[in-house]
Amino acid sequence: MSSYAKRLMWPVLILLALIVVNIIATGVDFIIPSVNDDGRLGGAFVNILRRSAPLLLIALGMTLVIATKGIDLSVGAVYAIGAAIACQLIIDAPDQTAAGLVFTAISLALVVTAVIGAWNGVMVAYFGIQPIVATLILMIAGRGIAQLVTGGQIPKVQDSSPFTELGRGAFLTIPIPIWIAALALTALALLTRKTALGMLLESVGGNPEASRLAGIRSKGITVLVYLVCGLCAGLAGLIGAANLGSADANNGGLWIELDAILAVVIGGTALVGGRFFLLGTAIGVAIIGTLEDTIINVGLSSQWQFTAKAVVVFVVALLQSPEFRAWILKPFKRKPETTAPAPVEEAAK
Amino acid sequence: MKRRTFAGIGAGVFLLPLAACGDDSDSGDGGGGDGLVVGFAQVGAESAWRTANSTSVQDAAAADDRIAELKFVDAQQDQEKQIEAVRNFITQQVDVIVLAPVVETGWTDVLQEAADAGIPVVLADRGIEAADEDLYVTRLGSDFVAEGRSAGEWAATTFADDADGTRILELQGTTGSAPANDRKTGFFEVLDAEGLNYEIVDSQSGNFTAEEGKSVMETFITTHGLDGIDLLYAHNDEMGLGAIQAIEEAGFAPGTDIQIIIVDGSKAGFQAGVDGKLNYIVECNPVFGEQLMDVVVQVADGESVEKFTPVEEGVFDATQFEAELPNRQF
Numbered sequence: 290m291s292s293y294a295k296r297l298m299w300p301v302l303i304l305l306a307l308i309v310v311n312i313i314a315t316g317v318d319f320i321i322p323s324v325n326d327d328g329r330l331g332g333a334f335v336n337i338l339r340r341s342a343p344l345l346l347i348a349l350g351m352t353l354v355i356a357t358k359g360i361d362l363s364v365g366a367v368y369a370i371g372a373a374i375a376c377q378l379i380i381d382a383p384d385q386t387a388a389g390l391v392f393t394a395i396s397l398a399l400v401v402t403a404v405i406g407a408w409n410g411v412m413v414a415y416f417g418i419q420p421i422v423a424t425l426i427l428m429i430a431g432r433g434i435a436q437l438v439t440g441g442q443i444p445k446v447q448d449s450s451p452f453t454e455l456g457r458g459a460f461l462t463i464p465i466p467i468w469i470a471a472l473a474l475t476a477l478a479l480l481t482r483k484t485a486l487g488m489l490l491e492s493v494g495g496n497p498e499a500s501r502l503a504g505i506r507s508k509g510i511t512v513l514v515y516l517v518c519g520l521c522a523g524l525a526g527l528i529g530a531a532n533l534g535s536a537d538a539n540n541g542g543l544w545i546e547l548d549a550i551l552a553v554v555i556g557g558t559a560l561v562g563g564r565f566f567l568l569g570t571a572i573g574v575a576i577i578g579t580l581e582d583t584i585i586n587v588g589l590s591s592q593w594q595f596t597a598k599a600v601v602v603f604v605v606a607l608l609q610s611p612e613f614r615a616w617i618l619k620p621f622k623r624k625p626e627t628t629a630p631a632p633v634e635e636a637a638k
Numbered sequence: 639m640k641r642r643t644f645a646g647i648g649a650g651v652f653l654l655p656l657a658a659c660g661d662d663s664d665s666g667d668g669g670g671g672d673g674l675v676v677g678f679a680q681v682g683a684e685s686a687w688r689t690a691n692s693t694s695v696q697d698a699a700a701a702d703d704r705i706a707e708l709k710f711v712d713a714q715q716d717q718e719k720q721i722e723a724v725r726n727f728i729t730q731q732v733d734v735i736v737l738a739p740v741v742e743t744g745w746t747d748v749l750q751e752a753a754d755a756g757i758p759v760v761l762a763d764r765g766i767e768a769a770d771e772d773l774y775v776t777r778l779g780s781d782f783v784a785e786g787r788s789a790g791e792w793a794a795t796t797f798a799d800d801a802d803g804t805r806i807l808e809l810q811g812t813t814g815s816a817p818a819n820d821r822k823t824g825f826f827e828v829l830d831a832e833g834l835n836y837e838i839v840d841s842q843s844g845n846f847t848a849e850e851g852k853s854v855m856e857t858f859i860t861t862h863g864l865d866g867i868d869l870l871y872a873h874n875d876e877m878g879l880g881a882i883q884a885i886e887e888a889g890f891a892p893g894t895d896i897q898i899i900i901v902d903g904s905k906a907g908f909q910a911g912v913d914g915k916l917n918y919i920v921e922c923n924p925v926f927g928e929q930l931m932d933v934v935v936q937v938a939d940g941e942s943v944e945k946f947t948p949v950e951e952g953v954f955d956a957t958q959f960e961a962e963l964p965n966r967q968f
């Protein structure tokens with residue numbers, strides 16, 4: 290088994306276990322998509338994927354940032370800013386259903402969030418501020434900015450505006466958020482695995498100074514990565530706002546940065562930078578999304594939500610630790626060790 | 639060195655908007671004269687409800703001749719800042735301190751200081767723990783249990799003839815918060831007292847937000863279906879509005895296929911009512927500025943007041959939504 294598949298094995302097993310628990314609790318309908326009256330694909334698992342799209346976008350951006358040994362705490366606030374800009378522009382316009390207006394609103398929100406992301410990157414790459422500090426500033430100030438944009442109110446977009454399609458619509462029966470998230474995953478995966486960009490990222494994360502001396506423009510790459518992360522967060526905010534038809538500056542995307550970091554870690558990317566696993570992140574997001582439904586489906590009360598999440602993350606973290614696996618398997622391994630010498634076993638790996 | 643200076647400037651640029659936010663806070667100056675000086679430590683600006691509440695108090699103080707000045711502090715949901723604000727009020731020797739506590743505990747010291755300085759304290763909206771009851775004069779706020787009871791009474795009347803039992807879904811507020819606990823208690827207390835034959839199909843927290851209200855409702859629908867469900871009780875209107883979207887997207891008609899009760903009564907909530915998407919609204923009224931000023935004046939004059947003064951709140955059914963919509967302030 291390649292090391293890549295090995296990394297993915299434990300998260301995939303946990304996800305399958307969660308799905309099995311849900312099927313036992315609610316029947317096989319849980320996993321089988323149904324077709325709604327409006328021709329849109331529905332059903333429990335499709336809903337989970339649709340709802341997880343914003344988190345996946347943010348977690349993908351976060352994976353790249355973490356690969357450069359950074360972290361972006363501001364994504365939740367950037368989510369709120371993106372949502373606020375788009376919704377406020379739309380409700381201020383005389384005709385909320387105009388396609389041109391919606392296009393302008395979406396574009397402007399994405400440009401602003403990309404600029405914010407790039408700003409984070411400049412602070413990290415050019416001013417040498419630690420990523421956690423640089424992005425903390427916007428994590429705190431960002432919701433204030435979103436509140437200024439909305440004037441402290443929650444702007445509500447008419448249901449008839451095409452903007453809501455971004456969160457509720459479907460293309461070829463598949464919900465649009467799933468399309469966007471899948472396209473983003475594919476594009477980023479191709480970009481980092483089929484071009485040299487992925488290797489450059491890992492090298493910047495591994496050792497920025499050595500990368501620079503080797504001729505890699507590490508500062509430019511760092512800025513680019515934070516820009517992509519901001520863009521992803523803005524896009525996530527747009528999907529979230531379109532789903533609800535409103536932008537809540539205080540609660541929109543609240544703590545999503547922590548869920549995103551969690552998904553990245555569950556997916557096998559280490560916080561120390563270097564190697565990263567976009568597909569692992571996607572599975573991590575699916576685990577978090579499924580977990581929230583599982584709590585309701587098995588009949589646990591809301592009070593259990595955080596504890597149950599913590600237990601699953603704890604189990605995944607333990608399973609991924611080679612030290613823990615060695616320790617737990619030790620009593621079972623004694624016999625083979627005496628018959629087969631250790632070096633042979635090492636070589637077999 | 640150079641690098642740090644730049645970073646400082648960068649940080650400053652982004653913090654400026656926040657600072658500007660805070661500067662608005664003393665804009666609630668009163669109409670002059672030799673009236674009372676009142677300090678108001680508000681929770682923050684976390685929701686449309688809260689913003690309407692702040693506006694109502696500031697407007698009422700500005701319009702009231704008995705109030706010389708309202709010192710308004712927005713604590714941004716931080717108890718530390720609120721304690722600091724109350725200390726400042728004590729130093730400035732205001733006549734009355736109005737406090738909308740962020741949390742229920744941890745007020746003993748600072749309220750004792752206010753008592754020692756002879757400044758009466760009035761609580762607005764939320765309460766504090768019972769042990770500190772002697773440290774404030776009165777609390778003006780919503781009676782959350784009564785709100786739950788009002789919702790329960792409507793449900794008990796509406797479904798009294800439902801022979802096969804009323805099947806109920808509940809969207810609770812933030813787990814452990816007073817409004818969530820009390821709205822639940824009051825609601826089921828009345829259903830039990832009225833002897834309604836009901837079953838709680840599911841009850842989960844939607845954390846008072848539209849986002850979680852919608853996603854929890856989607857899960858309810860896929861898990862339980864909507865065919866046998868009679869009633870949805872949402873602890874606030876954000877969650878209720880999110881749930882309405884989920885119901886519509888699943889191909890059902892909210893308000894018809896499933897009856898819906900919400901608590902709060904924002905403009906958006908009433909609009910949904912006018913559109914026939916929900917059936918009953920229990921008001922949680924943030925516009926109690928004038929009532930608060932009356933209480934403040936009474937307290938400053940040393941009149942005896944009840945320990946708890948409920949805010950005037952209404953209930954609205956389908957026939958009243960349209961007439962009430964223009965009166966909504968948030």
